[in-house]
Amino acid sequence: MSADAITYCLERVSDYRDFERFCSALLASAGYPGIDPLGGTGDEGRDAIIRNDEEGRKIGFAYTVRSDWRVKLASDCKRVHEKDHSPDIFVFVCTEALTASEKDFAHKFVTEKYHWTLDLFDIERLRVQLVGPQRHLVAQHPSIFTPPFFPQRGGQSIAECRDTVLIDHVAADHAVATWLARRLSIAGFRTWCQGTAPIAGENADETVRKLLDARANHYLPFCSTASLADGVFLERCTIAATREDFVLPCKSTATPDARMPSRLAKLEPADFDSSWNTGLNQVLERLSALGIKPSLEPDRGRQIALRDYLPTRVTVAKPEPVFANVFPIQLPKTMLVFDLQKSLTDTETLEVRKQWAFVELGAYRLIAFMPPPRQTISLVTVERTPEFLWEDISHRDGKRTMDIAKELAWRSLEVVCAQKGLKFCSDRRVLYFPQRETGEWNQPIRHVDGRSTTVQLTGERTKGWGDRASLFLYQLAPKFRPQRDADGSWSMLVNVYIRVTTPEGAMFEGKEIGRRRKIVSKSWWNKEWLARLLGVVQALQTAEGRIEIGEGARTVSMLSKPLNWNCPVGLDVSALSGMSDIGEEIAQYRVRDEDDDESDEASSALKGAPGA
Numbered sequence: 001m002s003a004d005a006i007t008y009c010l011e012r013v014s015d016y017r018d019f020e021r022f023c024s025a026l027l028a029s030a031g032y033p034g035i036d037p038l039g040g041t042g043d044e045g046r047d048a049i050i051r052n053d054e055e056g057r058k059i060g061f062a063y064t065v066r067s068d069w070r071v072k073l074a075s076d077c078k079r080v081h082e083k084d085h086s087p088d089i090f091v092f093v094c095t096e097a098l099t100a101s102e103k104d105f106a107h108k109f110v111t112e113k114y115h116w117t118l119d120l121f122d123i124e125r126l127r128v129q130l131v132g133p134q135r136h137l138v139a140q141h142p143s144i145f146t147p148p149f150f151p152q153r154g155g156q157s158i159a160e161c162r163d164t165v166l167i168d169h170v171a172a173d174h175a176v177a178t179w180l181a182r183r184l185s186i187a188g189f190r191t192w193c194q195g196t197a198p199i200a201g202e203n204a205d206e207t208v209r210k211l212l213d214a215r216a217n218h219y220l221p222f223c224s225t226a227s228l229a230d231g232v233f234l235e236r237c238t239i240a241a242t243r244e245d246f247v248l249p250c251k252s253t254a255t256p257d258a259r260m261p262s263r264l265a266k267l268e269p270a271d272f273d274s275s276w277n278t279g280l281n282q283v284l285e286r287l288s289a290l291g292i293k294p295s296l297e298p299d300r301g302r303q304i305a306l307r308d309y310l311p312t313r314v315t316v317a318k319p320e321p322v323f324a325n326v327f328p329i330q331l332p333k334t335m336l337v338f339d340l341q342k343s344l345t346d347t348e349t350l351e352v353r354k355q356w357a358f359v360e361l362g363a364y365r366l367i368a369f370m371p372p373p374r375q376t377i378s379l380v381t382v383e384r385t386p387e388f389l390w391e392d393i394s395h396r397d398g399k400r401t402m403d404i405a406k407e408l409a410w411r412s413l414e415v416v417c418a419q420k421g422l423k424f425c426s427d428r429r430v431l432y433f434p435q436r437e438t439g440e441w442n443q444p445i446r447h448v449d450g451r452s453t454t455v456q457l458t459g460e461r462t463k464g465w466g467d468r469a470s471l472f473l474y475q476l477a478p479k480f481r482p483q484r485d486a487d488g489s490w491s492m493l494v495n496v497y498i499r500v501t502t503p504e505g506a507m508f509e510g511k512e513i514g515r516r517r518k519i520v521s522k523s524w525w526n527k528e529w530l531a532r533l534l535g536v537v538q539a540l541q542t543a544e545g546r547i548e549i550g551e552g553a554r555t556v557s558m559l560s561k562p563l564n565w566n567c568p569v570g571l572d573v574s575a576l577s578g579m580s581d582i583g584e585e586i587a588q589y590r591v592r593d594e595d596d597d598e599s600d601e602a603s604s605a606l607k608g609a610p611g612a
Contacts, residue, residue: 005149006127006138010095013065015143020047022141023063023093026126029134032059032091049085060087069094070465073106081114091119098122136161139215153207154197158214163295165287166216167193168208170233172226173252176272176279180220180250183280188294189287192216205232212240217292220283223269224252228259237261248286250279320570323448325533329482329492329558331409332369332550335390335401339380340364352376354418357411357549357556359404361397369408370554402484409492410480412549412556416540417478425477425499427507432477432499433457433539441475443535448564455535460503461519472508474520475499478536492558496532533562 013019024037024047034050050059062076073092080087090110098106103120110118130138138145139161142152150159165184169177174195181193192211199207212219219240227233241247241263251269270286272279287293343363344352352358355376358368366377371385390401414431418424422431433441441457463470481493500516501507508516524532537560542548547558 004127006130006145007097007123009145009149010123010126013095013144016065018141018143019065020063022137022144023047023121024061025137025140026129026134027061027091027093027121030121030129032061035059035061049087057088058086059089059091060085061091061093063093065095067096069096069098070106074109077110077114077116087116089119090114090116091121093121093126095123095126097124135159136163139163153202153210154192154194154199156192156197156211156215158210160214162215162217164190164192164211164215165218165220165292166208166211167191167220167222168233168236169194169222170224170227170230171195173222173224176250176252176276177222179276180272180280180283184283187284189292190295205236208236209239212236216246218287218290219247220250220270221247221264222250222252222272223260223264234259234261237264241267245290248283250283315569315571318570319566319568321448321564322567323530323562323564325494325496326483326563327492327494327537327558327560328563329409329490329556331405331490331556332554333389333391334387334553335367335369335396335404335408336371337361337386337388337396338366338368338372338377339382340366341378341380344377348377350424353411353414354424355415357408357415359399359407359411361399365397367396367404367408369412369556370550406482406484409482409490409556413478413480413492413540413547413558416542416547416549420540422477425507428477428497428499430477430479430497430499432475432497433536434475435473441539443539445531445534445538447531447534448562453531455531457532457535457539459520461516463516463519471503472516473501473503473505474516475501476532476536478540491563494533494537496529496536534560537562 020037024035028035032050032053034053036049036051038047038049047061047063049061050057053059060080062072062080064072064076066072072094076092077090080090092106098120103122106120107118110116138150139157139159140163142150142157145157145159150157152158156164167177167181177193178195181191181196184191192215194204194208197207221227221233221237221240223237237247237249238261241261247264247267249264249267249269250272252272270279270282338358340363352372356368356370356372358366358372361367372379388396390396390405393401395401396404417431421434423434424431435441435458440459442454443457444452444454446452457476458474460471460473463472475498477497477499479495479497481495482490483493484490498517498520500513500520507513537547540547541560545560547560549556
């Protein structure tokens with residue numbers, strides 16, 4: 001754990017959207033006052049921009065919480081360059097602690113390749129700002145600087161930052177106090193109101209006092225018959241009134257009360273008794289006279305509030321097909337039983353399974369949908385091979401026929417895999433696409449929308465940088481899981497597994513497998529997984545649009561087009577165009593060895609049901 005609380009919290013950012021807001025707020029006071037945040041969807045590699053500063057320069061900004069900051073820097077620069085934004089200065093913020101050589105590398109890379117000036121903020125530069133001139137940002141971003149390192153009261157951080165109009169009241173004045181809080185919020189002020197604050201489990205009086213000390217820039221106590229009868233409330237008012245130009249009492253009762261603290265009695269209150277609007281205007285006038293300005297312009301504040309609380313609309317009112325990693329399959333109605341003259345050795349079993357799908361009922365008895373190829377095994381001679389309708393019999397030789405059918409289904413597809421040139425990995429127990437003699441396995445496919453394209457089923461990746469860089473290979477492998485629906489129809493669930501090896505073909509062990517599989521698939525989302533799923537399945541086709549093995553009524557047949565449905569609403573592609581940036585940040589957030597406990601046996605299934 002980092003010794004510094006600010007550094008510790010920045011290293012573990014979990015709210016990427018708030019991190020974007022934090023970065024823009026920090027940079028606005030760090031030499032870029034005209035910054036215009038763009039983060040969210042469709043930012044084209046930029047989280048913010050200054051189109052023309054006082055010196056006539058165009059400035060682009062990008063932020064990341066990823067540990068592989070070099071990849072993110074290169075990716076953002078490439079995207080900004082491809083979109084022809086051509087900034088004079090590119091500001092890059094990351095949450096990694098960079099060495100002098102790493103900073104030199106980054107500046108040299110951006111200058112030599114793109115001829116831009118790089119302004120780099122690493123975690124230490126951020127920390128210096130936050131312990132100095134921009135300490136107030138710690139309190140304004142509680143989702144980043146979280147308890148217990150930065151305690152909260154009433155839903156607010158109590159790190160020092162005098163930026164909040166504090167509205168104090170008793171239960172009888174709840175309606176007018178909460179109305180005032182909302183109206184001031186709409187006007188752009190930061191407010192805290194006891195009646196709406198999450199103070200369950202806290203001492204309410206202590207919470208208000210701590211916020212008065214650390215967060216309040218002005219104190220608005222509602223004075224009424226009920227509140228003036230509350231000794232604790234009066235004590236808070238008396239303490240607050242010792243600070244000059246800090247208290248504006250809000251009158252919600254017309255009758256003067258002798259219990260009013262003397263310091264408050266001398267102050268002219270905002271009159272909410274005759275009209276709430278009158279009281280609001282008087283409060284706004286007083287805040288303006290004291291130089292307490294809204295944190296945001298009203299229009300800007302409304303836009304940000306709507307964007308924060310109403311998520312981007314990503315659906316459109318038109319139907320759209322949705323695809324799953326499930327394929328229809330048909331199985332033969334009967335099974336055949338074969339008796340062996342001698343039992344198969346383990347080596348013989350592996351060799352026979354490359355040509356024929358069968359299930360062992362015992363050491364000397366096998367069951368299958370179709371006869372074995374000639375001269376593969378020694379069978380007991382019979383006039384007619386025993387055959388039965390397996391759906392009419394629940395068990396055969398102690399095994400459920402439904403389980404036998406499922407095993408025969410996926411073993412039949414594995415025979416096709418072997419025939420198509422896939423290799424068996426005894427370590428991972430999968431059949432994988434090997435690298436071809438001509439290079440990587442690039443599979444032509446017909447996509448779900450009818451277009452012809454290709455997808456790579458093998459490849460190479462690099463883990464680490466510089467002297468620690470480690471090249472490794474990956475190969476995709478199908479994993480089959482048959483299932484029977486309630487209506488009696490059969491389908492095959494196909495998952496895509498990522499096998500990783502050294503360049504020499506040696507397998508990795510333990511957690512190292514998961515780390516490298518993450519590197520391979522870190523940028524694969526629905527559309528990338530769908531293309532690879534189609535590539536894996538279509539590479540196994542024995543005829544146009546289907547995978548078949550067997551003959552006539554003994555054929556196992558699977559369609560190579562996945563099941564799909566028409567969804568009554570569709571996705572707005574333009575709204576989603578930039579979502580991958582945020583998604584990638586979240587997916588790659590803190591890729592640390594100690595957090596990587598992915599099971600070695602986990603398979604990479606299609607992430608959701610992608611649209612066309």
